[in-house]
Amino acid sequence: MIDFLILFAAVLVGTFGFAVIFGMKPKYLAAATLLGGLTYTVYYLVDLLTPDLFLSNLAAAFFAGIAAFILAVVYRTPAVTFSALGVIPLVPGGALYYMMYGLIAGDTDLFRQQSGVALRVGLGIAAGIVFSSTVIGVIRPLLHRKSRKKEDAAAGGEPK
């Protein structure tokens, strides 16, 4: 538990740093930082249940995608700004580095092992995000119809 809390705090610090680097608007910083922390929490919990890297990253990225969509609707800003930051703690930086290092240093075993990790994590994140945007694609038209009605009403109806 202590281990997890330390990691959680570290993820918050890291995600906050990246949110500033990516030029996130100051008033969205807190939400983006928290999203990074929660995404990592989902990853951590699923990782306890299954040793499969693909599944744990898929679940976490799916969460990040859905949460980013909700935040995007609330704040009226593109969802990608939140989802890109949400998955920052999942990015397989270490595996990518050891993989390329193995390739260049001629360590074939290291390369093979780490490229498998990088690929599975990368695919898991991408699949999670795609899966979430598919779900959103189903929900969105319903929300859209409502908001359009509201906007037409606000404009006093469109004389046609």
Next chain:
Amino acid sequence: METEKNTHRFEGESDADFLLRTALDVAALTLRSGGEIHRVEETIQRICSAFGAEHTEVFAIHSQIIASVRMRDGSYSSQVRRIYESDNRFARLGEVNRISRALCFGKMTLEEAQEAIARAKGITPYPVWMILLASACGAGGLSFLFGAGIRDALCAALVGFLVTLLGRLIPKNGNVFLEMVLRSFAIGVLSRVTVLVGAGLDAGKIIVGAIMLLVPGVSFGNAMRDLLGGDTLSGTLGIVRSILLAASIAFGLFVATAVTGGAVL
């Protein structure tokens, strides 16, 4: 239909050339601020049809946008934009998105949009010193995920700070791969130095934390999403680019290892 609804509002000002130029300005800035390909294509489609275009075609990849539009009176325009650099600049992306929405809902004219785009180009929410401190946070915080302790994390934060500072000082020569090699070389050497002076414990963990600042994680993720979402060409290009960037990073570190004469790992 959207087109039917909006035509009468903009009669007399829907010049095909100016309309497409403005739509492309909005779309190009979207792409340069880290927007996705499908967002870029949709932006042009929606703006054009909101301003009375009868037919719009768009094709975008990360380095280029091609679009053509045909108006009701038969006037036609076809334009190409080459995009040289793109970066994650989310506050600017949000602002461009706002302009695009305002155009589509008829709350902004094309002339107003031109002014708004010129203003949006200059949006930088944070001063340089904050970016430097944020780099330290990013490198230090994420190094924990790769097994670093507090001492190594602080070293990673210091290295991240210095390398971002270095990146600001190096004049941009246009070759992003060379820049990556230089930066990762600096990370390799600096991490090794922190261990040599006795501050850090494990150079490998410091390096992995600090290179999170360089690793093209977000663009790799976006490319995978493009690929799985059906944008095969832009997805493939993005993945090739990410792999080359990762290879540049590894190469820089490899040279650093050779120079410092010790196993960095």
